[in-house]
Amino acid sequence: DTGVSQDPRHKITKRGQNVTFRCDPISEHNRLYWYRQTLGQGPEFLTYFQNEAQLEKSRLLSDRFSAERPKGSFSTLEIQRTEQGDSAMYLCASSSRDRGSSSYEQYFGPGTRLTVT
Amino acid sequence: QKEVEQDPGPLSVPEGAIVSLNCTYSNSAFQYFMWYRQYSRKGPELLMYTYSSGNKEDGRFTAQVDKSSKYISLFIRDSQPSDSATYLCAMSQNFNKFYFGSGTKLNVKP
Numbered sequence: 001d002t003g004v005s006q007d008p009r010h011k012i013t014k015r016g017q018n019v020t021f022r023c024d025p026i027s028e029h030n031r032l033y034w035y036r037q038t039l040g041q042g043p044e045f046l047t048y049f050q051n052e053a054q055l056e057k058s059r060l061l062s063d064r065f066s067a068e069r070p071k072g073s074f075s076t077l078e079i080q081r082t083e084q085g086d087s088a089m090y091l092c093a094s095s096s097r098d099r100g101s102s103s104y105e106q107y108f109g110p111g112t113r114l115t116v117t
Numbered sequence: 118q119k120e121v122e123q124d125p126g127p128l129s130v131p132e133g134a135i136v137s138l139n140c141t142y143s144n145s146a147f148q149y150f151m152w153y154r155q156y157s158r159k160g161p162e163l164l165m166y167t168y169s170s171g172n173k174e175d176g177r178f179t180a181q182v183d184k185s186s187k188y189i190s191l192f193i194r195d196s197q198p199s200d201s202a203t204y205l206c207a208m209s210q211n212f213n214k215f216y217f218g219s220g221t222k223l224n225v226k227p
Contacts, residue, residue: 040219042220048213048214055213056214091160093160104212105151108160109160
C-alpha cells in the first residue's frame with residue numbers, strides 16, 4: 001500500500017480559471033476527507049465522503065467548489081472561477097474504522113499546492 | 118472564537134529536553150483527540166490518538182486529555198533534532214468532521 005496520493009502536487013492558474021484536483025485514498029478506506037491549509041494555519045475541513053456519499057460539507061465550501069467520489073474510490077475537488085484567496089494547500093485524507101476500536105484514524109496525502117495569479 | 122486554540126510558537130529547545138505542547142478547545146462534545154506532526158510542504162502524519170480523558174504513551178510521546186478543563190497536551194521526552202516540525206492538535210465529536218489547531222512550530226537544536 002503506497003498511502004494516499006494526490007495529483008497534481010503543484011498547480012499555478014490564472015484568476016477565473018477552473019482547476020480540478022484528484023485524490024487516491026488508501027485502498028479499501030471507505031472515508032475520504034478534503035481540507036484546505038493556508039500558511040501558518042492548521043487544515044480546515046471542507047468535506048467528507050463515506051464511500052460515494054458526500055455526508056458533510058463546510059460552509060467554507062462555496063458554490064464554486066464541488067467534490068465527487070464516484071464509485072467510492074478516488075475523489076476529485078473542482079474549483080470554478082478561481083480567486084486569489086483560493087491559493088492554499090489542498091489536502092486529502094482517508095480513513096477506515098480501526099479494527100478493535102471505534103476510531104477512524106486519518107492518513108493524509110502530500111497535498112496539492114494551488115497558486116492563483 | 119476558534120473551536121481549537123494552539124500557541125503557534127515557535128518553540129526552540131536543546132536536544133534532550135522535554136517538550137510540552139498544548140491546545141485548548143471550546144466544544145465539550147469533542148471525544149476524540151489527535152496529535153499530528155507536519156514537516157514543511159508535507160501532509161500531516163498521525164502521531165497519537167486518544168479517546169476521552171486520560172493519558173496515552175507511545176515511546177517518547179505522551180498524550181494527555183483533560184476534558185474538564187478542555188485542555189490537551191503532548192509531551193516529547195528526550196527530544197531529537199529530527200522532532201523539529203510543526204505539531205498540530207485535532208479533535209472530533211464523531212469522526213465526521215475534524216477541527217485542527219493552527220500548529221506549534223518546534224525547533225530542537227543539536
